[in-house]
Amino acid sequence: MHLKQYFQFKERNTNYTTEIIAGITTFLTMAYIIILNPSVLSKTGMDFDGVFFATIIASVVGCLFMGIFANYPIAIAPSLATNAYFAFVVVISMGIPWQEALGAVFISALIFLLLSLTSFRQAVINSIPSSMKEGISAGIGLFISFVGLQNAHIIVASPSTLVTLGNLTDPITYMSLLGIFISVVLIINNVRGALFLGMIIISIISFFFGYISLPDTIFNTPEFGNTFMQMDVIGAISHNLFTIIFTFFIVTLFDTTGTMLGIAKQAGLMKNNTFPNVQSAFLADSIASLVGAIFGTSPTSPYVESSSGVASGGRTGFSNIIVALLFILMLFAAPIAKVLAEVPAVTAPALIIVGFYMMSSLSRIDWNDMQEAFPAFLIFLLMPLSYSITDAVGIGIITYCLIKIFCGKFKQVHPLLYAFMLLFIIQFVAIQI
Known part of the structure; x- marks a missing residue:
């Protein structure tokens, strides 16, 4: 079968040139993760080269x-939402070895893979109210931005007020502020990447x-590092x-x-308000996580x-192949990526701006309905303040269920959400004992 037929170029009104341009555009807009992901995860003690290689693979x-x-x-690609949680909460704050944290990631991905083959995945999605989904997304955004502000020394610790404004004469601070300004101006002017x-x-x-x-060499042969096959699944369970x-x-x-549905709608690939071939799409993500x-x-x-990339005309998976090829080329750029990742002014602005993008979820919450909004x-509030995505989600679920129960609307809550509430209550009690 010809490539054009396989990727349905005619049905989706596209061509090779358009798809190649779309792939390059998508890669440029997300290439920051090549530097940012190893930068964040290496703070846990993980080998930078290993994480760099894993990110690309x-x-x-x-x-x-x-x-x-x-x-x-x-x-x-690796998510900034979960890599911040992995590094700053699970490993650094909770003191869990990164090997066990990787074990937890492996188990989570395996569960996601299995559920992608069943209808239970949709049931879990349906059990969480839309207001809480938006709150989780915005909360993660605020958390990521807060981490970026700390890395940039814009926000620093204070013995009297917990946090305060940093020293603006600190080179890290003013260079980070300059980096934020440059990126914001480029974004406002619709500059690709x-x-x-x-x-x-x-x-x-x-x-x-x-x-x-500059490093002694800009490019080198790819290295596994010391992170390959280091996930401790038994440790995560025990x-x-x-x-x-x-x-x-x-x-x-x-x-x-949320991301898949949004992009599929933008590309006009939804059919009768359904997502064709959704199982393969979810399998792609779960296999990548594994x-x-x-x-x-x-x-x-x-x-x-x-x-x-979609805005540039991308409509098929061929543009994704272009993205993958460009990622492969970056395998040889570990030395320069490592140098850039060690400079907060390079990575912190990206964290802050990605967090800003995620905050848009707040606009989709009905703030006039306190049962849903509170x-x-x-x-949203507790994620950065407690420095824990888990605790914030748990408190949100418990609060939501209790509000519905005491307002006589307990039937509006999905049974799975009550199960989640009980699990979190048990977890919080166990922590206190």
């Missing part, structure tokens, strides 16, 4: 599977000011990391579903940046 597998078998122009280009520009400026030293596994699963589920855990990275997710508000 997981992205390549996800993009190829999504492109070839699902035929969608939806790129996949604005985030990635912003990182490159601030890197060049930092180099001329002496804040970056240390009762079930709430962490649950959090990885829930965040990935919502992130994946591969990522094996090689050494946090869960993957479809990237909303794929919308830039639990979502708690989730």
